[in-house]
Amino acid sequence: MIRAARRDRRTHRTSRAVGAGVAALLTLSACSSSSKSSDSSTEVDASAAAAASSKLSGTVTVFAAASLKETFTELGKEFEKEHPGTKVTFSFGGSDSLAASITGGAPAEVFAAASPKTMKTVTDAGDASGAPATFARNQLEIATLPGNPDKIASLNDLTKSGLKVVLCDKDVPCGAATQTVLDSAGVKLTPVSYEQDVKAALNKVVLKEADASIVYKTDVKAAGDTVAGVEFPESADAVNDYPIVELKAAKNAEAAKEFIALVRSSEGQKILTEAGFLKP
Incomplete structure (x- = not known):
């Protein structure tokens, strides 16, 4: 009877040890699975971000005030660098003549003017997509x-x-x-x-x-x-505000939005202020 009781206790302890081992293995397996799932999620997120960054392509045509020639040319090169497969083309000139070209049907994605008055010519004609944003000032x-x-x-x-x-x-x-x-x-x-x-x-x-x-x-x-x-x-x-807007007739709307975002970003603002523009 005593030996039988001892065998029962040993069997019970062995069963508990086996159970604990199985539980530990299940926990490790769950952690490993969770880790792989997390790594996979991170990879998916990174892939999605890379895809979002590289999905832009084609030409972005920007009509911009003559005084923006140096800074926008630099920003255009930066944009093409950040978005391989894109090309930024510019038409620089007097804001009034650029506005007249836009309202006359000239194809472009973005308009950057040297005053709200000339921008108003475009917005009043219904050629702007959304409200213009001031991105710089000049004296x-x-x-x-x-x-x-x-x-x-x-x-x-x-x-x-x-x-x-x-x-x-x-x-x-x-x-x-x-x-x-x-x-x-x-x-x-x-x-x-x-x-x-x-x-x-x-x-x-x-x-x-x-x-x-x-x-x-x-x-x-x-x-x-x-x-x-x-x-x-x-x-x-007479300090002039400089507004920028995406044009309603833009054929490359996503790239237009991204170019405007670059102009208004800290990187874009740094380039503008270094050229002597005042902050908006």
Whole structure:
């Protein structure tokens, strides 16, 4: 009887040990399965992210104000680098003429203007997809010949006898802002010419066909030592907001959205501020 009882106890202990072992194996198996499932999920997520990043393709046509030429060209290269298989093409010019082209049916995905007024031409015509977003601001500056030989130190100095001054046309944002500061300061100018965009106005000084012009700070900075810049306090009266929008007729809508996202991202803002643009 005693030996039988002992055998029963040993059998019971063995059964408990086997049960514990089986439980441990089941736990390890479950953990392994969970780990594999988690790894698989991570791989799927990574694959999905990679697919989302690489799914963009085709051309993105961007109509942009002339003053954005340097920064947007750089952003275009960055966009193509981030999204292999895409190509960004630009049409730079006076915002008013670009807006007229868009409302006239010119194909494009994105419009970036140098003022809300010119953007309104596009939105009023129903050619924008969604509401425009301001992504930068810009301020005026006087551009003179290198070394500022005419000693221009203020807005009023542009009225000096014999001084050849060129201005942006009053219909483009640069010209409208210039007229605002001239009226605010009570300064009357008779320019030798009005130019269709800010780059054309600046180029007159670069080529020494004019002694001075009123352009954006960003354009003076981009021109390097080919001109000299003169700040004037009245420029604070006419700081231009730059809005951007996806166009309703965009054939590559997803790429258009991503390009706008890049412009508004911290990376895009860094490029813009380094070029002299003010934050929105």
